[in-house]
Amino acid sequence: MNLNNTAVAAIKWEDNKLLLLDQRELPNTVNYRSYTQAPEVAKAIKNMCVRGAPAIGISAAYAVALSVQQYYSSTNENWLQQVNLEIQELNASRPTAVNLTWALKLMQQALEQIKDNPIAKITALAKKIHADDIVANQTIGELGANVIGESIGVLTHCNAGALATGGYGTALGVIRSSVQRGLKTIYAAETRPWLQGARLTVWELAQDNISSTLISDSSAAELMRTQAIDWIIVGADRIAANGDVANKIGTYSLAILAKFHQIKFMVAAPTSTIDWNLNTGSKIPIEHRTAQELLPACYTKNKLINAWNPVFDLTPANLITAIVTEKGVVFNPNSNNMKTLQC
């Protein structure tokens, strides 16, 4: 494995088009879909063709570049209104990951400052957001591997890998860097209902020749009780200023189970995932998705059978051993020590 080139890329920019690897079709088919219009990218985010907090931020940034390509006119000043409408549409595509808002804000600020033809500069900024994310993840990987040291085994949840980011991954970045230093035992939870662990994580690792073992989500406690693991490593969709973490449903459960078994719990995420406007996690919007993700189709008309399908949950900071970002590591996160990441 080459540290700088993981085998899989979720997002590519080629010939002024955005290419997204359709993650709904993995692991059966590797299919890049081509996008030239921002509303189509908003749909791709909503329907999870692309997913993962950093990856949807980057995709949205490229979508703004597409929007500017489409509407910019040196003779009609209304083009910026149209781009701003599409930015709003992109921002509403999914509620929990703050990287989406973060990337769109960077793009919007740049648009307001550029006075001449913005196409080249805006496209360059989207590419920079993408490239910066890869570099951040490589730093996170190395810092996280330092924290873990010699590990007997780790468990990850959902997919916080190259597929969820610009490249290299956050949680899987830490795992990649740790594998380079000798880590052998990697478990991945399958992550119902969308099965990101089964369909994406073990597949992505295998593309880089890394061996892993899939478990059902509900066997994590039995794994901790009976098998050799010492770290849980996950990504994040939004981190509040006090270190509370919103991440894929099941994360909070793993954090409690880890505490119970005296297993350490790491959140790996770029600082673009931190929402400094929220003092605690309680105000992070938790997305609920359709009941059809859980219910067998034959129940559709049965009013006695319902489903409750939150796809993120909230892990309080006091269950987290370390938050690893590209700007440094915060152990036992709280409102005070999180501030070290704000510089």
Place this chain on the structure above:
Amino acid sequence: MNLNNTAVAAIKWEDNKLLLLDQRELPNTVNYRSYTQAPEVAKAIKNMCVRGAPAIGISAAYAVALSVQQYYSSTNENWLQQVNLEIQELNASRPTAVNLTWALKLMQQALEQIKDNPIAKITALAKKIHADDIVANQTIGELGANVIGESIGVLTHCNAGALATGGYGTALGVIRSSVQRGLKTIYAAETRPWLQGARLTVWELAQDNISSTLISDSSAAELMRTQAIDWIIVGADRIAANGDVANKIGTYSLAILAKFHQIKFMVAAPTSTIDWNLNTGSKIPIEHRTAQELLPACYTKNKLINAWNPVFDLTPANLITAIVTEKGVVFNPNSNNMKTLQC
């Protein structure tokens, strides 16, 4: 709902044949398969046409009756050897539930004592094991409902219902009795990998006009944190003499999460589920099933991708609020107070 007649029956005995509702085909198709030979019943237990600790015990008892029907001869004394071979085969069909061994032992002891033609008596004993289980479950239901009192909401795991027993159910027996007394809010965890919660529990409850809400296994912690529930209610596959409980994978996880959220945890099971030979749960065999239950088919030849698939786990007695049996309720179970059930 009629307390004595739930809408669904997993096991029927008609015209000297055993009928098993094929639970692999639910909820799409209600299909009773007919059995006349014990080895076919052993296969039906192994491949989960019938499942649930009490239900596989009852099915095995009927299978012994089938075996006696097939082999008994007044002129050739070797028939009993053949029946005993089939009893061994039945006993090996699944390892964790002790009800299987318990029922087969009762049948074998009776066979040794009957001196004349055993067919009628052995068939009657199997029917009695079946009928006693239903009565036990109705008692468990009432005792459990007494313990729960006025509940704001409950969560159950797997299927410990009519489908898993002779009828009425253990955990779902408690829920049925509680619904009669006003319980309104019932959550069911989907229970990967086999989806007993999604395919069986919410379906079974709907057949009795009881409304329920399905959740993914990994959202149980978020449910406990944010929604109104005060009891987790599960069945059991084997209970050790100290109150340690082996049950469907995910049970141990729920018990830890319940403790963390100060939610009470009930195990409902007939005393036939107690293995008095085991001082603690550590020696209960935990069945592992095939990796194919977890892995997408396209991974079959990928040696980098493995699965770890225990289908039961072990919940220590100190995480359990109450074990409810037909002989009474044991609060805060341990080696001493469990003895009250031994009379």
